[in-house]
């Protein structure tokens with residue numbers, strides 16, 4: 001059990017009275033992150049790394065610490081993590097970095113369930129002679145199935161780009177089994193972990209991911225993207241960079257401009273917060289002390305699953321609500337991200353109505369328009385309504401959202 005008073009007190013942005021249920025769009029930052037950001041902005045000039053004087057040396061140390069913190073979150077080494085402005089920018093850079101080693105006629109496989117950040121950069125390689133294949137989601141389950149990938153893999157497959165968990169469906173994919181099949185075919189796996197990483201401990205090595213992308217601003221951190229890449233792959237690739245950095249070791253070769261230094265300085269605050277939460281949670285259970293980060297994420301998953309079950313029960317009580325994805329709140333199968341439509345009510349109207357009730361969420365395609373089409377949704381519905389929870393959400397917030405939905409559900413025409 002999480003001590004929600006302790007949790008919520010750590011996040012100043014939650015004090016405004018809104019129920020923040022748009023966490024897949026971006027999470028609140030805890031004081032530990034905010035304080036580091038402020039200290040970095042106030043402490044020294046925003047100088048570049050590499051100089052002999054104090055501020056520049058500190059900037060270098062701060063970059064190293066930022067990479068180390070992101071690596072600790074992902075399970076890689078610090079020199080295997082690229083920090084950039086976003087996952088969109090990081091994956092675009094990655095596609096361009098890998099392309100020079102490939103030949104015309106080589107193949108990449110993308111899905112129709114991913115956020116466009118993990119589709120567009122690979123699809124754009126078609127203009128350079130790369131053949132693009134599509135691994136389609138099953139509309140009935142809204143999931144990617146390994147059986148559908150296998151026939152697409154071949155001797156010319158270079159990379160498969162797919163999502164650990166989509167940002168429009170809460171289902172968790174079996175990444176380790178999928179990466180094994182991809183490696184058996186001699187290809188690389190690029191996994192989008194953006195939606196999953198705020199909710200589960202990630203271990204890129206156990207998952208067998210060659211590349212794994214997360215957005216730190218959705219994991220309670222500053223607005224940065226962190227991209228893990230296996231060391232030898234990053235060393236062997238050629239990102240667009242300054243000529244004199246072309247042979248520099250990663251991550252410098254991939255970060256010619258450097259990510260905003262005050263944001264990089266704040267990354268360690270995510271770990272400070274998670275570690276403090278771990279200590280508080282397990283001390284309450286009489287079980288404090290050093291522990292792998294996995295156990296606090298297990299407690300987070302339990303809390304979120306209970307909220308998710310409450311939400312799903314409430315939504316399912318109305319036959320007019322159509323929930324997408326897994327029916328159960330089982331944390332092995334899904335994260336607490338629930339999307340739905342209400343028959344006869346445009347999704348944008350649902351989101352606006354909830355905003356009037358102090359419930360923050362959004363509707364639309366969430367930059368995954370191919371997924372909306374793949375799921376066979378009526379375009380007139382205006383996409384999906386998305387409730388995406390974080391561990392700081394409460395039962396009261398779920399109930400508030402359900403109560404606010406009630407009049408819309410009652411008004412909607414009965415489905416036939």
Ligand SMILES: Cc1ncc(COP(=O)(O)O)c(C=O)c1O
Pocket residue numbers: 024025085086087088089115117118163165166167192193194195214215224225367
């Ligand atoms: C699953 C998923 N992948 C990728 C992205 C893109 O991340 P960023 O905003 O850091 O570019 C998002 C953003 O919403 C996302 O939800």
